[in-house]
Structures are given as structure tokens and as C-alpha cells.
Amino acid sequence: MEKAIRATAPEMPGQELLKGTIRKVTEISTRTGNKMATFQVGEYSCKAFGKAAEKLLTMEGQTVEMCGTWQPHRLNKDIEEFVTDGRYVGKAFSSVPNETILATPVPERF
Numbered sequence: 001m002e003k004a005i006r007a008t009a010p011e012m013p014g015q016e017l018l019k020g021t022i023r024k025v026t027e028i029s030t031r032t033g034n035k036m037a038t039f040q041v042g043e044y045s046c047k048a049f050g051k052a053a054e055k056l057l058t059m060e061g062q063t064v065e066m067c068g069t070w071q072p073h074r075l076n077k078d079i080e081e082f083v084t085d086g087r088y089v090g091k092a093f094s095s096v097p098n099e100t101i102l103a104t105p106v107p108e109r110f
Contacts, residue, residue, distance in 0.1 A: 020044075
């Protein structure tokens, strides 16, 4: 499995950046009818809603860079997952100082 790159987003307080290859994309039915997708980027479990979910459902195997936040998993609060806000940030990693790259992976959901 290809490792994902995780970094802080200095220009977006409270946000982080995640870059890697999308795999295991799954569409999830919701009670409200809102689109939801779960997927993995490298070793991280992720999810997206709405238009971001629609876009990610078509991107299996592609490399992405996206913004989002880490939130506790709904069923297991000891596990965090990356929830993208739908902003895709092209070349953000080339402008992120090396000291902001995070090396500690979050445990996988599976």
C-alpha cells in the first residue's frame, strides 16, 4: 500500500492536508438522501459528503490532495477518520515547510 502524506495547512487554521491514492471507494446510503462516500487514502480511512462525495466516487486509483479535518469515528471514538471538506488543493504540498509534515499515522478503521 502506498503511504499517504499528511500535513498541516498553515493558511487554513484547523484544516489539514492529505495526499495519496484513493482506494476502496464505497457509496453509502444516508437517511437524508445526501451523497456519502467512504474511501482510503494510503493508510487513512476517509469520508466525504455531497458534491465532494460525488466527485470522489469517480476517482478510484487516482492521486488526490485535499483539505479536511480529523474526526472521531461514529461507532468507535478511539479511531479518527479524515473528513474532506471538498476543497482540492493542487500544489499545496510543494509550499508546505518540511517541519509541518506529520509522521504519526492514525489507526486504520478496518
